[in-house]
Amino acid sequence: MNKINENKTYSFMGNVAIILFAQIMVKVLGLVYRMVITNIDGFGDIGNGFYNAGFQVYTVLLAISSVGIPNAIAKMVAERATLGDYRAAHRIFKTAFTLFAAIGLVCAAILYLGADFIAVHIVNMDGAQYVMRALAPSIFFVCVSSVIRGYFQGLNDMKATSFSQMLEQVFKCGLTVVLVLLTVGTMPGIMQLFTRITMLYNDATGSSSTPPEIMAAWANAASSISTMISFAYLILFYMRRKKGLDEKIRQSAVSDLKTSTGRLMRSILMLSIPISLASIITAVNRVVDLATITRGIEAAFADMIPARGGAAAIFNPTAEQLNSEATALSGMLSKSDTLFNMPLALNTAFATVLVPSIAGALARGDKKDASGKTSYSFLISILLILPCAIGYIVMAQPLYNIIYPAASDGADLLALMSVALIFSALTQTLTGALQGIGKVYIPAIGILAGCVCKVILNLLLIRIPSINIYGAAISSIACQLVAFLINFFVLIRFIPLHLTFTKYVAKPLTAGVIMGGAAAGVYRLLYWLLGGTGYTANLVAALASIAVAAALYITLILVMKTMSKEDILLLPAGGKIYAALSKLGLYK
Numbered sequence: 015m016n017k018i019n020e021n022k023t024y025s026f027m028g029n030v031a032i033i034l035f036a037q038i039m040v041k042v043l044g045l046v047y048r049m050v051i052t053n054i055d056g057f058g059d060i061g062n063g064f065y066n067a068g069f070q071v072y073t074v075l076l077a078i079s080s081v082g083i084p085n086a087i088a089k090m091v092a093e094r095a096t097l098g099d100y101r102a103a104h105r106i107f108k109t110a111f112t113l114f115a116a117i118g119l120v121c122a123a124i125l126y127l128g129a130d131f132i133a134v135h136i137v138n139m140d141g142a143q144y145v146m147r148a149l150a151p152s153i154f155f156v157c158v159s160s161v162i163r164g165y166f167q168g169l170n171d172m173k174a175t176s177f178s179q180m181l182e183q184v185f186k187c188g189l190t191v192v193l194v195l196l197t198v199g200t201m202p203g204i205m206q207l208f209t210r211i212t213m214l215y216n217d218a219t220g221s222s223s224t225p226p227e228i229m230a231a232w233a234n235a236a237s238s239i240s241t242m243i244s245f246a247y248l249i250l251f252y253m254r255r256k257k258g259l260d261e262k263i264r265q266s267a268v269s270d271l272k273t274s275t276g277r278l279m280r281s282i283l284m285l286s287i288p289i290s291l292a293s294i295i296t297a298v299n300r301v302v303d304l305a306t307i308t309r310g311i312e313a314a315f316a317d318m319i320p321a322r323g324g325a326a327a328i329f330n331p332t333a334e335q336l337n338s339e340a341t342a343l344s345g346m347l348s349k350s351d352t353l354f355n356m357p358l359a360l361n362t363a364f365a366t367v368l369v370p371s372i373a374g375a376l377a378r379g380d381k382k383d384a385s386g387k388t389s390y391s392f393l394i395s396i397l398l399i400l401p402c403a404i405g406y407i408v409m410a411q412p413l414y415n416i417i418y419p420a421a422s423d424g425a426d427l428l429a430l431m432s433v434a435l436i437f438s439a440l441t442q443t444l445t446g447a448l449q450g451i452g453k454v455y456i457p458a459i460g461i462l463a464g465c466v467c468k469v470i471l472n473l474l475l476i477r478i479p480s481i482n483i484y485g486a487a488i489s490s491i492a493c494q495l496v497a498f499l500i501n502f503f504v505l506i507r508f509i510p511l512h513l514t515f516t517k518y519v520a521k522p523l524t525a526g527v528i529m530g531g532a533a534a535g536v537y538r539l540l541y542w543l544l545g546g547t548g549y550t551a552n553l554v555a556a557l558a559s560i561a562v563a564a565a566l567y568i569t570l571i572l573v574m575k576t577m578s579k580e581d582i583l584l585l586p587a588g589g590k591i592y593a594a595l596s597k598l599g600l601y602k
Contacts, residue, residue: 038359039180043187045417048352051194051233053420060338061226062345062421065233067137068145070300072234075121076153077290077297083114083157084164084175085449086286091168100262107165109278111158118157126150137301138308139341141227148235155241162248174251182244189236197232291458292445299465299493303472304344307486310476311340320479322423343483346424350431350487353413354438357402361395361439381509388447389511390584392440393518397576399439400522401567404530405560406432412537412556419549430487437494444501451508460500464493517576525570533563572600 051057087110094103129143129150159178166174273281312333319328319339328335406413407429414425445457468489475485505511537559544551571577572595579601582592595601 039183042356043183045352045356047187047190047233048349049417050191051229052349052418054194054229055420057194057226057229058421059342059345059349059423061230061233062348063341063343064139064142064145064227064230064345066344066348066351067133067139067142067304067341068149068230068234070297070304071132071137071142071146072125072149072153074294074297074301075125076156077293078121083110083160083286083290084167085446086282086290087161087164088167089449090282090285091165092170095169100259100265103165103168104259104263106278106282107161109275110164110282111161113279113282114157114161115154118154121157122150122153125153137304139304139337139344141225144227144231145234148231149237152238152241155238155245159241159245159248162252166251174248178244178248178251181247182240185243186236186240189239190233193232193236194229197229285454288454288458291455292461295458295462295465299461299468302465302469303486303489306469306472307344307347307476307483308337308340310472310485311343311482312336313477314479314482315339347427347483347486349414349418349421349424350428353406353417353428354431354435357399357435358439358442360398360402361442384447384451385509385511388443388505388509389513390581391443391447392511392513393577393581395439395443396518396522397571399436400526401529401563403432403435404526405533405563406435408530408534409537409556409559412541412552412559415549415552416556427484427487430484431490434487434491434494437491437498441494441498441501444498444505447509448501448505451505453504453508456504457497457501460497460504461493463500464495464497467496468493521574521576522571525567525574525576528570529563529567532566533559536562575601 048062052062054061087106090106091103094100094106126147129146132146133143134140163175163178166172315331315336317330319331319335321327331339410425410429410432411422414422414428441457441460448454448456471489471492472485475481475488476483478485481488537555540555540558541551544554579592582588582595582601585591592601
């Protein structure tokens with residue numbers, strides 16, 4: 015590998031490492047605050063149901079207004095920066111900032127003003143409107159923040175994205191817990207203010223208990239405050255680098271980007287809309303999913319709500335009881351979503367860096383570099399996600415007992431959803447590659463086809479009493495599988511991927527299955543030795559089994575030589591890793 019290619023590889027993997035660290039921290043903190051608020055008395059599965067319902071509607075408008083911005087801006091800026099035209103790159107940034115600030119304001123107003131109608135008539139969950147209103151301001155701040163992140167991604171600087179995301183999540187984690195605790199009176203000195211605001215709730219009765227929908231609303235108010243703080247950081251980040259940027263712009267050749275501002279806005283939209291389309295479809299599908307779940311559960315249990323947990327069966331339930339059960343089951347499913355998204359954070363780094371990296375490679379005419387990075391990212395995705403999915407399948411209940419001790423129902427939903435996790439992660443990587451080569455509509459077509467399958471299966475399965483909420487998990491597997499297949503077969507037509515069955519499937523799957531069996535065996539043995547009861551016994555046995563499983567999986571991957579010498583050298587500090595493995599006799 016020559017020096018130029020080494021620098022390219024270092025830049026690519028260095029940016030992956032930065033985004034990877036940020037994503038891990040974001041997801042871990044996200045799990046922490048969801049774990050804390052779920053176990054607060056009065057929140058539980060019902061609070062999660064309201065939290066999830068409001069958040070899914072918010073995600074639709076967020077996808078419409080901002081999700082495609084970073085990748086779209088990064089692609090356009092990277093293409094110009096690769097050619098040395100920093101003047102045009104900065105003009106794209108300024109135009110996009112103005113455009114999406116206006117779009118963000120409109121979408122924020124729609125969510126705030128339309129919250130009642132959406133909650134009652136669309137998602138069929140009265141009470142979710144308070145969550146939506148709490149989230150509305152963050153749409154504007156996410157929009158403008160996304161433009162700044164995309165600009166620096168296009169300049170091959172991932173620090174703006176990673177640091178702002180970490181800062182946002184730190185504040186979100188702390189504020190979410192504090193605000194929810196304030197609503198239940200844990201901090202009486204400040205409680206009077208919160209009592210007055212909470213009394214805006216239409217059905218406030220003066221009771222000492224706080225409704226779960228209000229707790230969920232305050233939990234999401236933390237998101238709006240955190241996005242404001244993140245935006246302030248990004249402005250400071252931009253100002254600190256403005257002198258260096260201005261110097262590059264002055265040294266830039268006369269730009270050939272002569273188009274008017276109006277046409278440039280249209281160009282930005284023409285790229286960002288297709289990139290956003292897959293996320294928009296996914297977000298809309300989640301709302302449709304929520305609506306079909308609530309209505310399907312009500313249909314399934316119209317004659318009798320079965321006994322669950324410590325509750326007795328309810329015969330001839332009222333509409334209110336059916337709505338409460340649908341909300342609780344939706345909240346139960348959302349707990350698995352929180353854990354489901356954690357491994358995807360590991361994979362997000364590759365999908366994020368692939369877009370500007372492949373766009374830059376193709377702008378140079380280097381198709382081999384684009385192919386190599388895509389194939390390598392695909393391998394790392396498999397090696398990262400497969401053990402996570404298998405680990406969830408065999409350790410779902412112990413994990414729920416640790417994370418949600420006060421609301422530990424629904425672990426089997428996580429085990430079932432883990433199958434979809436594998437295809438979701440691979441689709442994520444393929445989406446980054448497709449966007450990088452300009453095939454921005456393909457991910458949207460793939461996820462649309464998958465979502466159609468999901469809606470059909472939801473309508474058929476959830477209404478069956480013996481299946482009920484599990485129908486949503488089954489349909490998620492079908493959705494992600496369909497999306498993956500469409501993305502994969504289209505991508506290989508444009509970029510030759512050097513994938514072999516042994517390296518990409520057989521070896522990782524063998525290592526994963528052995529790892530899963532070891533994890534289950536170690537957990538059961540240690541739990542039995544520690545008495546077979548109690549939180550501490552479960553915690554110790556689970557953590558020990560996870561540690562043993564991780565060590566075994568890594569060992570098996572190395573012993574089977576799933577990664578070649580070249581694959582290892584591409585890793586951050588790959589040279590040192592390879593030298594250590596060579597001393598151990600694993601590689602020559």
